[in-house]
Amino acid sequence: MFGGGGMNPRKMEQMMKQMGIDVTELDAEEVIIRTADEELVFGDAQVTRMDAQGQQTYQVVGSPESRAVGKGGDGGDAAIESGDDSGGEADEIPADDVEIVAQRAGVSTDAAREALEAEDGDLAAAISRLE
Template sequence: MFGGGGGMNPRKMKQMMKQMGIDVSELDAEEVVIRTADEELVFSDVQVTRMDAQGQETYQVVGEPESRPAGTGTAGAVEAGDDGADEADDDGIPQDDVELVAMRAGASEDAAREALEAADGDLAAAVARLE
């Protein structure tokens, strides 16, 4: 169809895509997780490319995934039907905040929750307290 396009100069290809209104950029992704009903596909050593064509964003993920049973993610088990989004425990700290602080500080969720409680829910102060 394009006749010999396989050997096209990448710079020339980028110029052509820009002329057609297609913007391509690389994302500095550390990890990509794809959750299905049965499993989680975790890409740790991953290359992610974002392509924006006329307002429609498309992401390309390249790498070898590790397959895990659903609900066994690194941030803790998720019960069926519960995505963990913004649910606060008895202490009023949203689970998403606990997971974020734990991930950023490299700490356990219990330690992250204690730091958030001590910092009155301030995410940055909780991370700083744990580092």
């Protein structure tokens, strides 16, 4: 990280604490990175969070499995089901997704929800529709 290849890990940790950098290992079960074209799924990822100067940075180490992103595919349904704790319909748009679209496109939550419904829950397509 700081080029201390042969440095004692304990010494490195002390130096980082002195600089106000806090490093935490997270016990992540899975990490998913979604792009417009694919999902990178890390099933065996080692995740480290670094807090420095009010910013949080995450480092993911592992070998991802690449999955194509498609409307109504397993990735989309899984995200909707895991984000919906109310026991409602699986097709319901998660409130978090509505907030993300509303903030990114600078519109009301009602407009964001309509765009997400029109785009079958696809965040990127909904934002593009509103811009």
